[in-house]
Amino acid sequence: SLLIDPKPGRPSxxxxxxxxxxxxxxxxxxxxKQLEAHCPRTVSCADVITLATRDAVTLAGGLRYAVPTGRRDSLRSNPADVNLPGPTIPVTDAIHAFEAVGLNLFDMVTxxxxxxxxxxxxxxxxxxxxADPAMERSLNAKLRKQCKAPNDPSVFLDQRTPFKVDNGLCLEVLRQRGVLRIDQSLGLxxxxxxxxxxxxxxxALFRRKFAQALVKMGxxxxxxxxxxxxxxxCRVFNNGH
Incomplete structure (x- = not known):
């Protein structure tokens, strides 16, 4: 549903x-485009995203895992349906949000x-x-400096290994170096x-459990x-509406 382009009078x-x-x-x-050229109307956009996620995780150092396929694409794309947990969500609310879609506490954390x-x-x-005085001092100073730049700059979520799918963020969180409130809250x-x-x-445990949780969520x-x-x-419904 996320892939559908909005049109005048019809947001997505x-x-x-x-x-x-x-x-x-x-x-x-x-x-x-390449899939349609070789096997038209066979692989859904939903499956493409799921498979691409697996490959991205693998290329970034995560575990390569088997992905069940057979999903179909939605005929609805409405911004009102988007209800994603924000970066400041309390742990209790995060637990409930994931439980609502059939995912447990371990799935949520992972x-x-x-x-x-x-x-x-x-x-x-x-x-x-x-603004949290509990944040590790050197990271706090670094983020304050980086965030003074104009145009709302971005910073890495995992300050230890920002380009690698590994347990680095867990190690950071245990040192009060979680950049996001929810990440730090999970460590506390x-x-x-x-x-x-x-x-x-x-x-190895993290990589295995993350792969399992991705499959379960998918x-x-x-x-x-x-x-x-x-x-x-993937950007338009087949009937155009």
Missing amino acids: EKNAGPNASVDGYEIIDEIK LVIGGHTVGEIHCSLIQDRI DGRTRGIIMSYAKDN TRRFLSGRAGEIRKN
Whole structure:
């Protein structure tokens, strides 16, 4: 649903605030173009995203894992449907948000930390952490300096290994060096700290559990059978509406 382009009078999930910084759509377009040339109307855009995610995780040092396919593409893309946990969400609310889609406490911690082990965030979204006196002093000073630059610059979510899918963020969180409020909260909350500690001690465990959680998340509530469609162009519905 995220891939659908908005039209005048018809917004899509791309218009939703939490999706404003998403990019890379042209990569999905190129993958889909090649797939349609070789096996038309066979691989959905939903499966393309799922497979591309697996390959991105693998290329960034994560585990290569098997991905179930067979998803169909949605016939709906409405910004009102976008309800993503924000960077300051309390742990309890995060637990409930993931439970609502069939994911448990371990899934939540693994997906949140794993999803933040690579990537950046705009300074405007971490002002609460920069103002937190508990943040490790040298990181705090570094972020304050970086965020003074104009035009709302971005900083790495994982300050240890920002381009690698590994347990580096867990190690950072245990040192009060979590850039996001939710990441740091997971390292402090009694319900989740033990999970963070276990991953910090064992990178192989983290990589394995992250792969398992991605597969589990990717099999929640997807369309199959005759539901939805297999789009020819990921940016538009087949009937254009």
